[in-house]
Amino acid sequence: MNQENSRENLKYIFTQYLDKKGHRKTPERFAILDEIFSFQGHFNIKSLYLSMKDKNYTVSRATLYNTIDLLLESNLIIKHQFRNNITCYEKIFECARHDHLICTSCGAVIEFNEPEIQKTEEKIARMMNFTMTHRSIYFYGICENCLISVCP
Numbered sequence: 001m002n003q004e005n006s007r008e009n010l011k012y013i014f015t016q017y018l019d020k021k022g023h024r025k026t027p028e029r030f031a032i033l034d035e036i037f038s039f040q041g042h043f044n045i046k047s048l049y050l051s052m053k054d055k056n057y058t059v060s061r062a063t064l065y066n067t068i069d070l071l072l073e074s075n076l077i078i079k080h081q082f083r084n085n086i087t088c089y090e091k092i093f094e095c096a097r098h099d100h101l102i103c104t105s106c107g108a109v110i111e112f113n114e115p116e117i118q119k120t121e122e123k124i125a126r127m128m129n130f131t132m133t134h135r136s137i138y139f140y141g142i143c144e145n146c147l148i149s150v151c152p
Ligand SMILES: [Zn+2]
Pocket: 103, 104, 105, 106, 107, 108, 142, 143, 144, 145, 146, 147
């Protein structure tokens, strides 16, 4: 699937969702979706707001929060709480499936991709007759850098 196709596909999924739930299809909501599409990696409300402002697109924080909620509900993005009080988001469409290692000392977030974990998840979902819409695994611990700094 090429970039343009998946962008169209995404708009389609979001449009279907908004229609189904009776939400308005405002240009702001689609502009936010577009902006998120262009991001790599994790983002938060503030970075989203700033990058839109950079492009002279001003949306209210209320609209951002509200649209983020809709994108979460439609399973286009996922919410992460890597550290206390810091909420960030990540797109889950056309993004390689991955999981996160979180350092509880410095807060570093390291991504990894292990197909064996994913195979196991799918097996469990099948066994439990469970339709998995999305998934996420976090490992908490101490990263390599922090380990080096405590062990001279
Ligand atoms: Zn660390």
